[in-house]
Amino acid sequence: MTNKPDRSGPCILAGFALAAMIACTTPSASAHEANKRVADANALATTDSTSRPQPQAARRSVARVEKGPYYVDFRARTAASWGHAFVWYGKTSEKAVEVAGLTPAGDTLAYVLGHITFVPSETGASYGDLDPEYLTASYRVYLNEADAKRVFAYIKKLQASSPVWNAETTNCTGFIGDIAEFMGLKVPYRWQRPENFVNSLKDMNGGRQMVRLSAE
Structure with a gap:
């Protein structure tokens, strides 16, 4: 009976390496949600500042008093x-x-x-x-x-x-x-x-x- 070499060790190591690479390149769900909230807040602030009417320069109303001779x-x-x-x-x-x-x-x-x-x-x-x-x-x-x-x-x-x-x-x-x-x-x-x-x-x-x- 011929003994086959045990390749499970390298496969397991390869799996750990792949998981580590994915973990380093893909942001976590919580980090992704946090970034999304910041982006949404910035967009809302920008929209609000552009849509909000800007205060107009105060007009000086000169009261005219009607006077007769x-x-x-x-x-x-x-x-x-x-x-x-x-x-x-x-x-x-x-x-x-x-x-x-x-x-x-x-x-x-x-x-x-x-x-x-x-x-x-x-x-x-x-x-x-x-x-x-x-x-x-x-x-x-x-x-x-x-x-x-x-x-x-x-x-x-x-x-x-x-x-x-x-x-x-x-x-x-x-x-x-x-x-x-x-x-x-x-x-x-x-x-x-x-x-x-x-x-x-x-x-x-x-x-x-x-x-x-x-x-x-």
């Missing part, structure tokens, strides 16, 4: 008591102003008596009306020329038809309230402090700066 400025100032409400009016391009308001004529006695009865009035500028240091509130409204003529004429008429002053009825806030109402503005409760009245007048009209009167 004439104005009426509702104003309040400090005084020895509650304060005083009055109006400035005139031409926007000029420094000179007209002043209208309702005050008791005379001294302190007239003011005191005006709390219990009617006393003679003054309807022009009073002490402190032209001094900015006494100003506590202001609301300026602009007008075109045609409307300014009508409003200014109404102010003159109101001055001429307001011969008396009384703290409870015919007072300064009521006087400028009549002017505001003639101009078509919303008018707050009139019997309050002048500063509060002017600020409320401005708030109720949304700070509106241009007024156009309705046709006669």
